[in-house]
Amino acid sequence: MQQKNETIARILEAIGIDELNEMQKASIEANEQHDNVVLLSATGSGKTLAFLLPLLFRLDPAVKTTQAMIIVPSRELAIQIDKVFRSMQTGFKVTLCYGGHKREIEENNLVQAPALIIGTPGRIKDHIRRGNITLETINTLVLDEFDKSLELGFQEEVSFIVDALRNIQHRMLTSATEAVEIPEFLGLKDPAELNFLPADGTPTIRLEVKTVQSGDKDKLETLFELLCYFGARPSIIFCNHRESVERTSEYLAEQGIVNEYYHGAMEQHERDSALCKFRNGTVNFLVTTDLAARGLDIPFIRYIIHYHLPTTEDVYTHRNGRTARMEASGTAVLILGPEEKLPAYITQVDEEIQLPANLEIPEKPKWTTFYIAAGKKDKVNKIDIVGFLSQRGDLRKEDIGLIEVKDFASFVAIRKSKASHVLHAIKGHKIKNKKVKIEIAK
Incomplete structure (x- = not known):
């Protein structure tokens, strides 16, 4: 016990966190006592550390082949988990496997088997079929944001992977929603369930929700005025379609607002560049599809702007999860056209913004x-x-x-x-x- 506590203290110091939260402590305890654990917790609450620590305690330094696998629905989430694991300075080798990454690089990294593999369903399935992964010694499986994997249609790939992993002794599934139905093929028998979702399913109180009315069905001018009103505070603008993302980004640029756009049809190097510019302050505004609603850990995002209304409550929750993370505060703003009304599931509205006249363009990034x-x-x-x-x-x-x-x-x-x-x-x-x-x- 003392050694485990010392390890946790060292890791927390390495990643710059003072102490574990209650959800993370509960996860460690549940994973010690149960072979199968389901963790339900809101986006941004620290789920990554909640499954990485129990996973770490199961890794055996004497075993030189792969012992654990984490399956995630997106490359961005895979990269984020990899970043956290590396920052923990465990001494264990980790390899990323995801589409858009050169398979040859991953194959070279898998020759000397890593203790942990983190990847997306399609790419991991591909490596298994090619015989690139040592399956026999993998005994721990984590399915992070599993609800999103189902939503994106990865059930067949995940089923293939689980079937190939014949020696799994410990399974952990995480989700930011209770809506997920756990398929039988996962083999989660009598799982311990940890539910740390808000009782009413709404975002935490640190998140303010506001609306702004647009006089036109085309809400571009209202969006421009809203950004001028907020100033150069880091903001993500969500649209429902890739074409809308590019059109919106182009319009804002024409009005003198420096921004980047981000969606699934972009090449990986284009995505990397856009996100790096947003993270490092070269741009303060990111126009995106719901691809950015999960897995992106960008601190200090002040505003989430729903240019298009979210299609479901789940989408709304995950978009808003990009702000008000951990101990920070944030604001979600819904732009409503002349004929648009708030969906029934949005019950919290703190204020309707009245945009003043004669607004100034936000200060350009330095x-x-x-x-x-x-x-x-x-x-x-x-x-x-x-x-x-x-x-x-x-x-x-x-x-x-x-x-x-x-x-x-x-x-x-x-x-x-x-x-x-x-x-x-x-x-x-x-x-x-x-x-x-x-x-x-x-």
Whole structure:
């Protein structure tokens, strides 16, 4: 017990958290006492740590093959869980497997079997069929946001994977909704259920809900005025269709509002660039489909704007879950057209916003994002990038913002006023003795 407590204390210090919340403590206890656990908890409540800690305690350092698998509905969620696990500094190897990622890279990473595999159903199924995963020693299975996996039609893939994992001893399923019906093929016999969802199913009280009326069916002008009213506070604008996302983003840009858009038809490098710019403050507004409603851990999002009304209560809940996370507060705003009414499931409205006249365009961001065509697989890390930009680009540490290093690319926020000088100063210089392409991210 003492060793476990010491491990938890070390991990919490590594990831910058003071203490576990009640849900996380309950999850650890339930997983110690039961082979099958179902955890219901709201988005942003700390579910990731609630299943990673019990999983970690089941890993045996003496076993050099794969022992655990986490199946998630989206690549973004897979990446986020991987990031948390790595930040825990456990010493165990972890490998990501998801569509849009080069399969050859994953195959190379699987040759020396990781203790933990995190991935999406389709890609994991593909690796199993190709014989790339050692199945015999996998005894722990986590299905995170399983309701979304069913919603996206992954039942056949998940069934295939579960059937292939013949030696599972411990199963854990998480969901942010009670609506999910657990299929028999999962083999969850007499699971312990932990329900930490709000009693009335509504978001936590830290979330304010407001409405704003649009005089036109086309709500673009109202959206523009709303963003001017809020100012340069990080905001996500949800649309129901990809075409609407691009149209809305283009309109805002034409009005002088710097933004990025994000949806499922984009190439992976385009998604990475858009999210990095939003995370590092190069843009304060992200226009997106419901792809961004789950799995994206971006702190300090102040406003969720429902440009289109959510199609279901579940969608509404998950969109709002991007703000008011953990101890932060946030506001969800629904833009209502002339003939639109709030869905019956939206019972909490704190205020109707009255937009004043003569609004000013939000202040432009002070950061820009550089793209560097080198990453982890090129043995380039954050320290290398900071050193290069400091020595060759004449930058001080305060001129360098958030750095994200991917497999073959990196993104770094640079103070916009320094960007032209940096590009000129680093021209012709090498990183790690290698000449790489460096430019302002598109």
